[in-house]
Structures are given as C-alpha cells and as structure tokens.
Amino acid sequence: MSQNPRVRFAPSPTGPLHIGGVRTALYNYLFAKKNNGTFILRIEDTDQQRYVERTEEYIIDSLNWCGIPFDEGPGKEGDFGPYRQSERKDKYFAFAKQLIDSGDAYYAFDSEEALDKERKEHEAQGKTFIYNWHNRNKLDNSLNLTAEEVQKRLDGGEEHVIRFKSPADETLYLDDIIRGDMEVQTSVLDDKVLFKGDGMPTYHLANIVDDHLMEITHVIRGEEWLPSLALHKLLYRAFGWDAPQFAHLPLIMKPVGKGKLSKRDGEKMGFPVFPLEWKDPKSDTRSSGYREDGYLPEAVINMLAFLGWNPGIEKEIYSLEELIADFELNTVHKSGAKFDPDKTKWFQQQHLQLADESVLVAGFKEILEEKGIESSAEYVAKVVHLLKERAVFISDLWESGWYFFERPTSYDEKAVKKIWKEDTGEIMSKICEIIYKTEPFNAEALSAAVKEWIQGSGLGFGKVMQPFRLSLVGAMQGPDVFEIAASIGKEKTLERIRFAIESL
Structure with a gap:
C-alpha cells in the first residue's frame, strides 16, 4: 500500500456503544495498525435532538478498555481537527453552496404539508413518492424559479433545504473491498437533503466533507450504510474529489432466528451487548457490560474479530498482535455473523488460561477483600494456579475454591450418605496421625505417606480419599486433595478432619 491509510470510526453519541460498533472500530484499528496507518475517532453529533450525555466518554472508555485506542480524536488533537462535527459546522455550508453553484444541488422550498400531500396522492395510486428526476x-424548488425569485425567497428567510441533484438515467459502477463490484441505476435514487432548514448538514454531506478534509483513505463501516454508497460516490464525483475505498461489514445477527443483534436479545438471553456497563442518564436503568460481567478485554476482542472474519486456518485463539498480523479486509465475510453467547464464554475461558497470573491474582484479591478476607499475594497466587484450569471468570475462583480461605461448616448431604460410613471416623483419625508425622508438609510427601498406608491397610482408595476430601472441602469438588491440604497447612488440615469426625 503506497499511502499510509487513514481510517475513522465515526459513531453518533446517541446512546451506548453496541458490540457491533466495537467490531467496526476493531476492524478499522486492525487495518490501520497492519498497514502503518492512523486510526481516527470522529464524533458525529450533528443530530442534537438525539444526543445523549456522557456517550462520548463512554465510547472513549470502551475503546481504551478493549485495547484499541484511537490515534487522533477528541482529546488527542492531530492536524485534522476538531473531531466533533458540532465544532465543525461552520465548514459545511460552503461545500453545499459549491454544489449549488456547480448545478449538482438545488434549494427546495417545499413545506412538510406539501410533501405529505404528494406522498398521500402517490399512495392512493399504489405508488411510492420519491423526490427525484421524475x-x-x-x-417548489430553485430548478423551477429564476435566480431573482430564489434570492428573494432566501433573503425573506423562507424555510428551505438543499437537495442533491441525482443523475436521471445513468448506470453507476460501484466497488467494495468486501462485496466486490456492484451496479446501481441512478433513476431509483432520491434527491437526498444535504443541508437542513436548521442550518445543520445531514449525515451524507458532513460525512463526505469530513472524510475528504481528514484525508480518509478507507471507509470501513457497517452494512446498514451500503444503500448510501451510490450517493456518496456521486458526491465525491460532484466535488471532483478522489473517493476513498469502501468496505461494508456484515451485520452481527441474533443467536436465534433472523435479524440484527439487539439490546433486547441480551436482556432476554442473559448476555451483555455493550462493552461496559451503561447507566441511562434519563431513566437511570443499567445495562450490563462485558467488563463488569468479568470478561477479559482480550477475549472480547478475539470473539468480535471472528464475528465476520477468520484467517482461513484452524487457529482461533489470537492475541491483538496476532490479529493485526493476520487481518485482511478482503477476507471479511459478506453474510451476517450469528452471535453465540456460549462461544463467547469459550473465548473467555481460553484467554483466562493464557492470562498473566498476576492479573488473576489481583482480580481474585479484590474479591477476597470485598468478603473481608485478608491473604498474602503469594498464597492467593498458589490457589489461582490450582484453580484456574476449571475457571471461566475470575469470580469462578471463589465459587470453586472458597474452602482455601474458610473451613466448611456443613457438608454435601448426598456425599455424606454415600461415603461416610461407621468406620470412617476411625479411618480419618488414622489419617490425622499420618498428617501429624509428615515432614516436610507438602503435597508430594503427604501423598506418598497416605498412599503407602492405604496400600498396607488393604482399604480401597475411595474409602479413604473421598472422606478426606469431604472433610477439607465439604463437598466432592476441587483440585488434588494433597495440594489442598498442603496449601491450607498442617494445622488447618487436622482441624478440619477433626471437625468432620465430630460433626459426622
């Protein structure tokens, strides 16, 4: 690639960032980093009626948590700012006027009532009203008025918009990195509004102008913008500018049935659709986020990368650096990618196993502190090492290993019925003697001593080992029982066995 690419992620601050938006940002980021390019965040806030406060901070926090920070954007000013469209609004009218002067746009004075009447008349005839060449x-527009009449109406402050003049009868040839070559007949396009009556540009004008002024080389965006591609190409042509290359990403689909993944799907099926928890400033309701649900950002990024792309090889577990190395836009799929909550948990489990244990220790220590349990980092690290293989989330470490920190005070009833017999107390007393004598007190020495005694006693392993585990854990769960005993120490091991003998 001769020119270092410049790509942008351009969300509207009208609510929290959906994981579909995060994936769009991710693909832009991967493409930029692979090709020594620049990843830009532009906030498209021209729709002030739908603006939701704190959304911009939420978007920035989400990108940072995911590990895909932008290079240029609000708070990271480059040479192409400002990066909020509301702060650029004085730039757009001159470009709309340029199109009027070149004959590619016109003033339209039609009232809402007049347009509504046209729509109803068309509907009565079974037709759809399209404002275009026919x-x-x-x-009521400047195409049918003299220059003097137009000026008079503008000077009089009459309400109007500026519309793009779509070609009447042309075959437009479009190309897309993901979808290939396409053709559109311009006769089916409507004359889109470029500049609104409130003095603000529409998305179409602001988007094209900003992409040009920010020297964007590749527009990587969601499939929902594909119907706008023809208009955007025509606008580039009308301005006499080189268009960027376009790539339209497939939708993220519901886990069941058809349709785009929504917040409601997450609420119904119990999984997040937002990267971070979102607290709605209007209703005070909360929506769960991947971070607060205990997911690692590496797992979320890996999962999202595979929703619409794969490298064509067996490998599925990727670090961000590996994704950058292998990602190619032209291998992104055309068809929608079905979201799979179980697969997301699988990615989480894989990344938890790969995570630096210090991250897990710090997370687990936080959980212990919340429960009022003080423990050394060294001990917590030992427990994490024993438990992490079975864990999906850091919170699972407590659920599967609380007995490393607290003595069981009750026992699994089914297990008691099955394994605690009349002679079990006697056998456990014998185990206490062996434990007491074992030096050094570690898993290897204890395992050797207990197993030697079992073999010599003629008892079955289950008859000894199962009540031993039940005494230490309160249930038939957990890692190697000798590791548990060595971790909690000789004194606590003896104390737990004696308590079990007394209780059971």
Whole structure:
C-alpha cells in the first residue's frame, strides 16, 4: 500500500456503544495498525435532538478498555481537527453552496404539508413518492424559479433545504473491498437533503466533507450504510474529489432466528451487548457490560474479530498482535455473523488460561477483600494456579475454591450418605496421625505417606480419599486433595478432619 491509510470510526453519541460498533472500530484499528496507518475517532453529533450525555466518554472508555485506542480524536488533537462535527459546522455550508453553484444541488422550498400531500396522492395510486428526476421540475424548488425569485425567497428567510441533484438515467459502477463490484441505476435514487432548514448538514454531506478534509483513505463501516454508497460516490464525483475505498461489514445477527443483534436479545438471553456497563442518564436503568460481567478485554476482542472474519486456518485463539498480523479486509465475510453467547464464554475461558497470573491474582484479591478476607499475594497466587484450569471468570475462583480461605461448616448431604460410613471416623483419625508425622508438609510427601498406608491397610482408595476430601472441602469438588491440604497447612488440615469426625 503506497499511502499510509487513514481510517475513522465515526459513531453518533446517541446512546451506548453496541458490540457491533466495537467490531467496526476493531476492524478499522486492525487495518490501520497492519498497514502503518492512523486510526481516527470522529464524533458525529450533528443530530442534537438525539444526543445523549456522557456517550462520548463512554465510547472513549470502551475503546481504551478493549485495547484499541484511537490515534487522533477528541482529546488527542492531530492536524485534522476538531473531531466533533458540532465544532465543525461552520465548514459545511460552503461545500453545499459549491454544489449549488456547480448545478449538482438545488434549494427546495417545499413545506412538510406539501410533501405529505404528494406522498398521500402517490399512495392512493399504489405508488411510492420519491423526490427525484421524475417530479423535481414540478415541485417548489430553485430548478423551477429564476435566480431573482430564489434570492428573494432566501433573503425573506423562507424555510428551505438543499437537495442533491441525482443523475436521471445513468448506470453507476460501484466497488467494495468486501462485496466486490456492484451496479446501481441512478433513476431509483432520491434527491437526498444535504443541508437542513436548521442550518445543520445531514449525515451524507458532513460525512463526505469530513472524510475528504481528514484525508480518509478507507471507509470501513457497517452494512446498514451500503444503500448510501451510490450517493456518496456521486458526491465525491460532484466535488471532483478522489473517493476513498469502501468496505461494508456484515451485520452481527441474533443467536436465534433472523435479524440484527439487539439490546433486547441480551436482556432476554442473559448476555451483555455493550462493552461496559451503561447507566441511562434519563431513566437511570443499567445495562450490563462485558467488563463488569468479568470478561477479559482480550477475549472480547478475539470473539468480535471472528464475528465476520477468520484467517482461513484452524487457529482461533489470537492475541491483538496476532490479529493485526493476520487481518485482511478482503477476507471479511459478506453474510451476517450469528452471535453465540456460549462461544463467547469459550473465548473467555481460553484467554483466562493464557492470562498473566498476576492479573488473576489481583482480580481474585479484590474479591477476597470485598468478603473481608485478608491473604498474602503469594498464597492467593498458589490457589489461582490450582484453580484456574476449571475457571471461566475470575469470580469462578471463589465459587470453586472458597474452602482455601474458610473451613466448611456443613457438608454435601448426598456425599455424606454415600461415603461416610461407621468406620470412617476411625479411618480419618488414622489419617490425622499420618498428617501429624509428615515432614516436610507438602503435597508430594503427604501423598506418598497416605498412599503407602492405604496400600498396607488393604482399604480401597475411595474409602479413604473421598472422606478426606469431604472433610477439607465439604463437598466432592476441587483440585488434588494433597495440594489442598498442603496449601491450607498442617494445622488447618487436622482441624478440619477433626471437625468432620465430630460433626459426622
């Protein structure tokens, strides 16, 4: 690639960032980093009516937590700012006027009532009203007025918009990195509004102008923008600018049935659709986030990368660096990718096993502190090492290993019925004697001593080992029982066995 690419992620601050948006940001980031490019965040906040406070901070926090920070954007000013469209609004009218002067756009004075009447008349005839080449010369716009009349109406402050003049009868050839070559007949396009009556540009004008001024080389965005591609290409042509390359990403689909993944799907099926927890400033309701649900950012990124792309090899577990190395836009799929909550948990489990144990120790220590349990980092690290293989989340370490920190005070009833017999107390007393004598007190020495005694006693292993585990854990769960005993220490091991003998 001769020119270092410049790509942008351009969300609207109208609510929390959905994981579909995070994936769009991720693909932009991967493409930029692979090709020594620049990843830009632009906040498209021209729709002030739908603006939701704190959304911009949420977007930035989400990208940072995911490990895909932007290079240029709000708070990281480059040479192409400002990066909020509301702060750029004085730039857009000149470009709309340029299109009027070149004959590629026109003033339209039609009132809402007049347009509504046209729509209803078309509906009565079983037709759809489209404002374009076939009726624009009969409607209230500057194409049918003299320059003097137009000026008079503008000077009089009459409400108006600026519309793009779509070509009447042309085959437009479009190309997309993901979807290949396409053709569109311009006769089916409507004359989109570029500049609104409130003095603000529409998405189409602001987007094209900003991409040009920010020297964007590749527009990587969601499939929902594919119907706008023809208009955007025509706008580039009307301005006489080189268009960037376009790539439209597939939708993220519901886990069951058809349709785009929504917040409601997550609420119904119990999984997050937002990267971070979102507290709605209007209703005060909370929506869960991947971070607060205990997911590692590496797992979320790996999962999202595979929703619409794969490298064509067996490998599925990727670090961010490996994703950057292997990612190619032209191998992104055309069809929608079905979201799978179970697969997301699988990615989480894999990344938990790969995570630096210090991260797990710090997370587990936080959980212990919340429960009022003080423990050395060294001891917590030992427990994490024994338990992590069975864990999906850091919180699972407590659920599967609380007995490393607290003595069981009750016992699994089914297990008691099955394994605690009349002679079990006597056998456990014998185990206490062996434990007392074992030096050094570690898993290897204890295992050797207990197993030697079992073999000599003629008892079955289960008859000894199962009540031993039940005494230490309170249930038939956990890692190697000798490791548990060595971890909690000789004194606590003896104390737990004696308590079990007394209780059971």
